[in-house]
Every structure is written in C-alpha cells, then in structure tokens.
Amino acid sequence: MEIINARLRHSTEYHRLVIREGRFSRIEVQPGLLPVSDEQLDAGGNLLCAPFVEPHIHLDAALTAGEPDWNHSGTLFEGIERWGQRKPMLSETDIRQRVLKTLELLVGRGVQHVRTHVDTTDPSLLGLHTLCALRDELRDRIDIQVVAFPQEGIHSFPDGEKLLESAVEAGADVVGGIPHFEYTRELGEASVKTLVQLALKYDKLIDVHCDEIDDPASRFLEVLAAEALFNDIGDRVTASHTTAMHSYDNAYCSRLFRLLKRSNINFVSCPTESIHLQGRFDTYPKRRGVTRVKELNAAGMNVCFGEDSIFDPWYSLGNGSLLRTLDFGLHICQMMGYEDFRTALDFITDNSARTLNLGEDYGIAEGKPASFILLQGENDYAVLRQQSEVLLSVRQGKILLQRQPAQILTPPVFV
Numbered sequence: 147m148e149i150i151n152a153r154l155r156h157s158t159e160y161h162r163l164v165i166r167e168g169r170f171s172r173i174e175v176q177p178g179l180l181p182v183s184d185e186q187l188d189a190g191g192n193l194l195c196a197p198f199v200e201p202h203i204h205l206d207a208a209l210t211a212g213e214p215d216w217n218h219s220g221t222l223f224e225g226i227e228r229w230g231q232r233k234p235m236l237s238e239t240d241i242r243q244r245v246l247k248t249l250e251l252l253v254g255r256g257v258q259h260v261r262t263h264v265d266t267t268d269p270s271l272l273g274l275h276t277l278c279a280l281r282d283e284l285r286d287r288i289d290i291q292v293v294a295f296p297q298e299g300i301h302s303f304p305d306g307e308k309l310l311e312s313a314v315e316a317g318a319d320v321v322g323g324i325p326h327f328e329y330t331r332e333l334g335e336a337s338v339k340t341l342v343q344l345a346l347k348y349d350k351l352i353d354v355h356c357d358e359i360d361d362p363a364s365r366f367l368e369v370l371a372a373e374a375l376f377n378d379i380g381d382r383v384t385a386s387h388t389t390a391m392h393s394y395d396n397a398y399c400s401r402l403f404r405l406l407k408r409s410n411i412n413f414v415s416c417p418t419e420s421i422h423l424q425g426r427f428d429t430y431p432k433r434r435g436v437t438r439v440k441e442l443n444a445a446g447m448n449v450c451f452g453e454d455s456i457f458d459p460w461y462s463l464g465n466g467s468l469l470r471t472l473d474f475g476l477h478i479c480q481m482m483g484y485e486d487f488r489t490a491l492d493f494i495t496d497n498s499a500r501t502l503n504l505g506e507d508y509g510i511a512e513g514k515p516a517s518f519i520l521l522q523g524e525n526d527y528a529v530l531r532q533q534s535e536v537l538l539s540v541r542q543g544k545i546l547l548q549r550q551p552a553q554i555l556t557p558p559v560f561v
C-alpha cells in the first residue's frame with residue numbers, strides 16, 4: 147500500500163507513506179501536492195495520524211440505559227444501583243451483542259485501542275470472562291485491555307477481594323478499584339493498598355476509579371500516588387476521574403501536585419460523564435466536577451480523555467466519538483487557546499497510548515506497525531473544529547474501515 151498527499155501532525159508538508167508487510171517502510175516529504183497513480187491511495191491533504199485510543203469505557207454495561215429503570219437523579223450512586231438491577235439479567239449472548247455493537251461504533255470513529263473496566267462484583271464473573279474471551283478473539287481487529295473493576299467495592303462487597311483476585315487469575319490485564327465507594331475512609335485506603343499488592347503480585351497495570359465524587363474530603367488519590375511512588379510503578383498506574391480534585395482547597399492541591407509529579411502516574415478524565423454526574427448536590431453556583439486537566443497538563447503530567455459510557459445507567463448519550471469528548475473536555479476545562487487547539491489530539495492519541503502502556507509500536511514512524519487513521523482536515527485544529535469524519539482506518543497494513551465523506555446533494559445556498 148502507498149499513500150500520498152497525507153498531512154502528518156505538527157507539519158504543514160505533504161507526505162508519502164509506503165507500507166510493506168504491515169509496517170511503514172518509508173515515510174517521506176513530498177515537494178507538493180502530487181497527482182495520484184492507480185496503485186496509490188490519495189489522502190487528499192487530510193491528516194494521517196495514529197489511531198484514537200479509548201482509555202476508559204465500561205463495555206459490559208454499554209447500551210443498557212433504562213433497563214430495567216432509568217437513572218432519575220443523574221448521580222453516580224444511582225447509576226451503580228441501576229446497574230445492580232441490570233446485573234442479574236446478564237447473559238453471555240447479551241454481553242457479546244452489546245459489546246460488538248459498541249466496538250463497531252468505536253472503530254467507526256477511529257478507535258483501535260480500548261481499555262474497558264469490567265465489573266467483578268458479580269459472583270459469576272460472567273462479564274469478565276466474556277470480555278477476556280472477546281479480547282482474544284478480536285485481537286487482529288482491535289486491542290482491548292480488560293480492567294478487573296470492583297464496581298461495588300473490594301472490602302464493602304461480600305468476597306470483593308477474592309472476586310478481584312479470581313478476575314486477575316482469569317486473565318484481566320489491569321487491576322481496578324473504587325475507594326470512594328467503600329463504606330469508610332479506612333476501607334477505602336485499605337482497598338487501594340490491596341489492589342496495589344494484587345497488581346504487584348501478578349505483574350499487572352493499575353487503573354483506579356479514584357475520588358469520583360464532589361466531596362473535597364475524598365483524598366484517596368494521595369494514597370494511590372504514594373503507593374505508586376514507593377513501589378516505583380507510577381508509569382503503570384492510572385487515576386481515573388479524580389473529580390474531587392475540582393473541589394480541593396488550592397493549598398492542599400498545591401501540596402498534592404508535588405507528590406503527583408514525583409509519582410509519575412497517569413490521569414484519565416471523562417469530561418462529558420463527569421459534568422453530568424457531578425455537581426448534583428449543588429444549587430448555584432454548580433461545580434463542573436471535572437478534574438484539573440489544564441493544571442495537570444501544564445505541570446507536565448500525563449492526562450487523557452475517555453468517554454466512560456455509551457448509553458448506560460451512568461450516561462445515556464455517547465456515540466463512540468472521542469472527538470466529541472475532546473470538544474466537550476476542552477470547553478469544560480477552559481483549554482481554548484491556540485496552543486491548546488494545535489496539540490488537542492494528544493489527549494485522545496499519544497497521552498492515552500502512554501496511559502495504556504502501548505509502548506514503541508504506537509505512532510507514525512518508519513519501522514512501526516502501519517496502524518493509522520485518516521481524518522478530514524489538515525491538522526488538529528481543523529479536525530477538532532469540524533468534528534471530522536474518519537475517512538480510513540488501517541490496522542497493521544490492513545484496511546479496517548473506509549468511508550466516503552458525506553455530501554450535500556443540492557447546490558450551495560450562499561456561494
């Protein structure tokens with residue numbers, strides 16, 4: 147395969163990319179826009195970039211909103227209660243069908259790597275077994291990382307710790323937690339220490355739903371970061387949500403940032419979900435309830451955006467588009483400067499790839515696997531502003547998806 151007239155991120159020039167045996171064998175700058183031959187694929191001056199990475203989603207719960215009842219209050223805790231009512235209705239077929247439909251949405255929007263949290267507070271571990279099987283079956287079409295996620299707690303759910311360990315033994319890639327949902331502060335702290343020990347024992351990554359609440363006294367992030375620092379595993383650890391940080395006192399936050407930087411942990415923010423679930427106990431002014439993305443990023447820490455939910459008990463919208471999440475995230479976090487737009491795609495590509503520990507194979511460079519997407523528009527700014535379509539998605543040299551851009555059939559109204 148040979149692609150010409152492609153724009154690459156952070157460059158205004160046109161590029162020719164040659165793919166042999168699933169890898170980029172040559173990437174070179176062209177003198178200008180070139181005519182296309184029959185064997186070549188014309189990128190048409192559009193942006194060729196590394197695939198989008200979805201770093202935080204709940205595939206086991208996707209497409210279940212309203213079953214058996216809706217989340218009327220819009221709170222996280224009612225979402226967990228509604229999901230608790232849906233869990234007894236799970237079957238392998240039900241999970242498989244919903245997961246495949248959701249993955250179709252994600253792939254259609256340029257995603258090739260997904261980290262999914264899967265609830266382990268279910269004595270059958272059906273979701274976990276099904277997602278691990280799908281991960282293995284779908285390996286040539288999409289990368290899936292499975293997080294063993296104790297939705298109803300490690301120490302507050304009967305046999306929560308045992309179930310979590312069984313999930314890891316069954317093949318989960320990442321160990322999760324939810325300290326703010328444990329009954330007490332002490333149980334929350336203990337849960338963080340338990341999950342870190344489990345990850346060390348089985349050599350797994352860590353991704354914790356951490357302080358997903360508006361309570362400024364919820365301070366499990368410092369416990370997680372200290373554990374990461376002392377065990378020297380920061381790059382393998384992710385703190386998801388950390389919405390309480392929105393409400394922390396600035397003096398505390400300043401002290402906390404010192405530890406966070408030293409710990410080298412990663413952060414995932416899910417801005418659409420958080421602005422919906424948080425601030426629910428406020429009158430006015432109402433907090434946005436989104437973590438301090440702008441400040442974490444400015445301090446040099448690794449932050450990325452995830453969608454979290456697609457039509458589930460916590461969030462009944464969502465369509466698989468990380469560009470939509472990015473658009474909301476930049477608005478909510480007031481990251482609307484020229485520099486923010488110029489590098490916007492970092493939050494759904496390189497930063498998320500680092501969070502998932504995807505390693506050297508991710509990215510556009512000679513010798514790397516030829517996995518990429520082609521987006522309508524010439525750079526990050528244009529793609530973001532136009533909420534561009536994915537024209538092409540290629541994985542290890544094979545076309546996953548090709549799309550004809552939508553066309554208006556009537557003549558222009560004004561020009």
Ligand SMILES: O=c1cc[nH]c(=O)[nH]1
Pocket residue numbers: 204222297324355358419454455460
């Ligand atoms: O945001 C979310 C979604 C599902 N479960 C959680 O605990 N949090």
